[in-house]
Amino acid sequence: MEHNQQKQSPLKKTLDFIFALITNNPIYKSIFRVGYPNTLLKRMAVMRSSFYMHIFPTKVGEHGLKLRYSWCMGGITFFLFLLLTLTGILLMFYYVPEEHRAFQDMKDLRFMVPFGVILRNMHRWAAHGMVLAVMLHMMRVFYTGSYKAPRQMNWVVGVFLLLLTLLLSFTGYLLPWDQLGFWAVTVGTNMASATPLMGYEGPFHELLGVQIDNDIRFAIIGGTRIGANALVRAYVWHCVGLPLIATLLMVLHFWRIRKDGFSGPL
């Protein structure tokens, strides 16, 4: 003992002092409450006591972590959603959803805004990637049988999340206000006019007196044709409405995974 103490160098003493300075204070201890997680109990306590970790299960089977089992597609989808939220908010600083500005603002983002072209392309490709990742995630869940009891509810929540992903893509399509998006949304929203009862071209519409200026398509695009109202509506749904609903459902989706655990190997 004595021998060791004598051997302790000034460097080691300094490092110990700095270490104690960092760890022995209320701020550090309020963040890392459990201490070094060197036992199973402490590891589980870390997951339970941290807000950021508590969405994860306290214990995960080894098979559930294997890439060839999960493909990490759910995680990639969530990562892309976060990336889309971040780049989307940055795009909102320069983009105005107004008939005479929208297309020009998109052009400016590509050519005049510093790093704008990277920002826009990140948003665009992440959006394509998210649709792809969601579908691969769904396929994986199907192949591993992870939709079966007791996880049926999470499958249903996932189907709604798929729908929201597609709706986010669709509403984002109109925002550049170019020919491609304009006609795609014209075609897409015209399909709503064939809704039974509620669409002016759908079956039984005459029973409710539904016409072109009071049907479900009219409520979606705020007019009888794609125009200024449709652009603002697409913008608000794209930037506020749909992400909010998607976030709530994602919270539910992740919480359910934590409660149900990972399904076993086949």
Added chain:
Amino acid sequence: MAEENLSRRRFFNFVGWGSMLALFGGVGGAAAKFFYPGVLYEPRSTFNAGKPDEYVAPTGSETVVVDERWKKNQRVWLLRNKNGMYGLVGVCTHLGCTPNWFPSEHVFKCPCHGSVYNVEGEVIGGPAPEPLYRPKLSLSPDGSMIVTTGLLGIRRSNLQTTKKHKDVYWHEDEKQALVKPPFFLPLQS
């Protein structure tokens, strides 16, 4: 006594839940109503297309001349044949894109899903379920043409059946309807 208490409780249950449902129904209805704008700032569905003699009449073996001057702003073609003029609304009856006029092939083709229409607006190919809509044509006192597209134009299959648009016209015979006012403007040539 006990029965009386129970029925009172049930009564208040009905009143309580009933007013809750009425409230939610009202709020839901108001929320739905909110998405229907009360005023639209869309282009007028009526425009003055100038005098008929500003439009070229067909000559020789030509049967009809398609005029494209109103396509961009009004989404309407005005066509002049040997007897007079009629219009076609440039909204594809499939899913609402604007078809293009191909003079060499004498047809309208939609770029979105390939519907093809002849100069009468009849479908000769592609997925379109119905002929092109027709606008109403009339002459103003000074002799210029007033073109009314309604909200989307007049749908031919609607002539006798349903009241789908605000200005739907009933006619005994569809073929007759399309060569008579208001869908056709007879001209002496």
